[in-house]
Amino acid sequence: MCGIAGSLATFGNSDEITHSLKKMMSAIRHRGPDGDGIWLDERRPVGLGHVRLAIIDPEHGKQPMVTEDGRFIVVFNGAIYNYLELRRELIGKGHPIHSYSDTEVLLYAYREWGERFVDRLLGMFAFAIWDKHEQRLFCARDRIGIKPFYYHFDGRRLLFASEIKAITADGGVKAQANPDGLQDYLTFQFCLNEKTLFQGVDKLEPGHCLSAWYEGETLKVQTRQYWDLHYNIDEEHDERYFVDTLSGLIDDSIRLHMRSDVPLGAHLSGGLDSSAIVCLASRMLGGEKMNTFTGAFNEGPQFDETGYAKDVAAFAGTQYNEIYIPASNELADMLPRLMYYMDEPLAGPGVIPQYYVSQLAAKHVKVVMGGQGGDELFIGYARYMALYLEKCLSGAIYQTANQNRYAVSLESIVPNLPLLATYQPMLQGLWKNGLFASYDQRYFSLLDRSEGMAQLFNQGALHSGSGYSSFESFQRIFNRGEMHSLVNRMTYFDLKGSLPALLHVEDRTSMAASIESRVPLLDHRIVEFMATIPPNIKFAEGRMKHLFKESVRSAVPQSIFDRKDKMGFPTPLTQWTKGVARDFVRDTLLSDRARQRGLYDVTAVEKILGNEREFGRVVWGLLCLELWHRIFIDGDMKPSGI
Template structure:
């Protein structure tokens, strides 16, 4: 886990690549506290830089790293978990290794397979390879988007880095907000597609690679992987249960490969509890696994430690916890926005940041349960969306056609899960009932309810453009299933926002975060399973629950109070956090920005709803402006 950076300039010496590189690596020091390295081509028009967090082969894995004759150079961030198997295969083909790193495996795999090498990797990665013979820069990002890759192109220069702040450090970029991205952020609390909140700064999409020539021009940007919903109707539910358990075991097992201390996040929910249980089962170090849990003192609605302790005790793991406070939130928020580069997702970034701090005091690698809801259909919104689909099918008498993941009759036993979501149901069904699937899921994902009153109305002028961007993703799969379309959108939009948080909160404290549930082999399997099996009776995580039932304490497995690390912001807004929010959002700088409607802001701060995100989104956006645009 590291920070990568690089420059390709169209004229030798036209841009002082080394000088720019020094500033880029300064901006990435938190990602790689164990060392720095750089390489410049003979023509001085290509520069690669690296900040290292030493995990595999701490002594021998310095980067940038080359092949034997120095014609191929790589800067790499991430971990290739099947590197031992790949190295053995490559040695059998005549490749010679100088180190025991996964980095060198990528170099030799590129020599052997060319750009097709990415298809052999199981892991999380973003890397750039300079091929001196072909005069190209080959850049790639992992299938699920666990590791980031940002780039900017202008004036004949191509610049890339793990974080946007390193691009800004070059001094080449005119820092301007992207207005359409701001609107998308207010609707989805993330930005769709390649765009970012910074005009002209893009991200390489998950499952994509890019080729740049020696003039700094992008000559290819191609998708090498995507979910394929080619439904497997040949196998039984029992087969899928067995296959999923096999893949889960292997996904966790290979992510325990590390030459430094390793632990795990533990919330007490189904996903992280499963990861901790399997990691403890396969842990061969002789020491018990260290687990890290966070909660708040504001009541049982904000505290899952009871369940986390049960899991830790059940597997004999060491249990460590932290209770962040309102003061911690106020002191940390600006730092968090700085590390994030651009705001994304909800307030859960704060406790995740604090739990990562706790973990960094004990280990250099942590496993987590991120992605389980998106992969295994765990969100309650899938049940809400599908309940309407079942009603519609029952009325129109189409629900017996076999096209439905669940029918109205079969979904009834799952409906008690919606007790605490009655306010959401009232809002969701207040308008647009039985509209098209895309309109209905857009409404479920739209976070701008209650937001528009506090913003200048001009910001929302292009709402249909946002919906069109949503539809491009929602209809982007090869599935006609409503459930699969919802899952596909979340895997392409919602999940990358959560992984953005995962990456930045861990890297802020110099630790590597691994997410076994997002092994692409698991995602590929789940995409082929009939919706009638993986969402049987409208039960979230139906198949996953069958697989892990015997792994977990009964009280944890049977939990009905899914939390998702809620933060008591609405309580804190009545105290000093409210004053902090007013200072940030109501100062002259914010008023002159022309984004906010100051007349309604103060009242909204005082009346923020339970678990509301209205002020959260505004606070993050304004701090982003102050830190990155206003300096």
């Protein structure tokens, strides 16, 4: 894993470009502590920079990397898992590949196949390739959005980097809050599409590429989508076929994800997804013991899954490592540090335990595998069941249950409804208004986190005057054509919306510890295969993760299948904010700085403090947003410890 940076402009000399790149690279040094490099074009004000975490062929994989004839130059962040197969094919075509670096393979694959070579890549990636002869830049981000890519273009200059802080570190881009991004953040706690919380800084969306070229003295930039998920339903096969095929794809993905020239381990929560990866990977290692890493809290059994994790570690024969995350008396130091690494406040407080577990893993390995993506791919969130329950009630009441080819009946899901027993607040929120409204409105209501938050902001703070609507952006994704069923619409939105935010957290917490995180379940072959399965098979009778469970049943201990208490690494944030971190939270949100910012109704904020329900997100969302403003918008120095 690495960090990339680059600059293309219509002005400037080599000294200025070098100075700019050095500042950008310094801001992301944690992503690549093993080396760095800069390449400059002698004809144009173009430069590429790279900081390296050496994983594959540490000796020969230095970047920026240049083809033997000097024409193509690349900076690359990620891992190409099928690089050995591509290497053999490219050598057979006469390309002078001398190393076993996936970077060199990527570079010559572009030379051989042009821009469509991305279709051949199996892995996670964000890269930029400069064609010195054509004076043209080609960049791409992986299909799912595992690796980040940000850019700023003002008509005269294109800056790009692995993290936003590298772009603002250049000094030419002033950090300003993006009102449309703020609206998304208050709605979802992440930004949709290309938006970020920074005005003038966009993210290259998953499955997209970017090209830049000169026309005379004018710099042109264009983005386009090269991949999307298509729901071409396979009506020819039965459930057994889908289970067997999925099992084979998962095995092959894990096998490829284990390619590494440095020590490799795995996160282990005790849930099904990470347990399956640990058990299958351990089986492939034979007698060799793999390190696994588990985190928990001392605040109660509802915050501790170590019992299940230990069962899996014993079953799989791994070297078990655990950390009990300290109570938040150090939240005042740790949370600003996390916000700095994150660039943007995203998702929930699970970022805290992920950060600590990554720090633990870094003491033992340089690569970790995790179970990210299993809930989105295999239908594992309780909200899916909640909306299907409402759909089935509507079908039963209005006798419309059989109008859809892939309909799920109320009778069929009854045996699986106990899953919702611990989700009463979610059901109460869903059903207090809008019952039986359109499915886009109903699913949006399950995702919308603005209730309890919006009224804490001053009038006008949530609107830019652009007419932007987070709901309309949501609708454009959710209501895409040819989806065939409600479950496909929900999981497609999550693949495009919430999953990239979770992967953002995965990337930043691992990079903060200078380790590489890999997510085998998000192999695009698995993602594409799941889209072909008839909805009435993959969500049979409302059984969560049904096909995934069947595909890994022989590899995972029965105790994991018998679990009824899906946890998802909950964090005792409410206990902290009402206890040992109370003063820090109040001092931050009720400070003179917060009052002078003009965003918040501080009187309303004061009322909410101390009254939030367990696992609520309002105080968390406000706290992270205020710290983000202080670090990036106000221009505070780096938090302590960085």
